Amino acid sequence: MAGITAVVVPVIIGIGTALGSLLRSLSREAQQQLAKATGVADECLSNMRTVRAFAMEDEEEKLFAREVANSRRVNENLGYGIGIFQAGSNLFLNGVVMGTLYAGGSLLATNQLKAGDLMSFLVAAQTIQRSLAQLSVLFGYYVRGISAGARVFEVSDRMFHMVLTKLM
Known part of the structure; x- marks a missing residue:
């Protein structure tokens, strides 16, 4: 039983890793x-007088x-992906328990294994x-946090380079 588990689990981890990579790119x-x-809203609000002067309120909206x-749309796709990943993980993990019960029951029936x-x-x-x-x-x-963190670091890096450019 342990041998079967040892073969199946790495395969599933590989599939989960591939799906995780896809989810990280979707999150980014x-x-x-x-x-x-947010940039569109910020630009419109910061240039409100210009938008009003050219009567572009409807276009900006x-x-x-x-x-x-x-x-x-992108966030819904990400949510579906995370849901599929979690559902697949739970299905697999419960399948491991069911497989263990089936294999163990078969071994119990032939007296090759004790109940304990x-x-x-x-x-x-x-x-x-x-x-798991x-x-x-x-x-x-993790997927959501890592992409949000990457965005924070990207903005802080840009700010750092702007400050550095002004100092030189």
């Missing part, structure tokens, strides 16, 4: 789109609405399963 795209929508709609051995393996498998389930939830937060 969501952060960039949100920054774009349409531009902002379009950027917010794009942001919503099956229970101890099942408890160990469930302990690992709960830990928490890890999948944590990964969703």
Whole structure:
């Protein structure tokens, strides 16, 4: 039973890593789109007199609405991706427990395994399963946090270079 688990888990971790990479890129795209929508609003508000002078209120509103709609679409896709990742992780982890019960039950039926051995393996498998389930939830937060942090560092780096340029 441990051998089967040892073969299956790395394959699933590889699939999870590939999906995680996709989610990180989606999260970066969501952060960039949100920054774009915020930039449109900031530019309009900071140049309010110019916008009014050219009677461009409706155009600015349409531009902002379009950027917010794009942001919503990208964030929905990110939410679906995180949901699929967490659902797939939970499905797999519960499948491991079910597989353990099936294989252990088969071995129990043929007297190749004692009930106590099956229970101890099942408890160990469930302990690992709960830990990995928490890890999948944590990964969703990680994906969002890492892209938001990257954006913060990008802005602070830009500010640093502006200050440095002014000092020289």
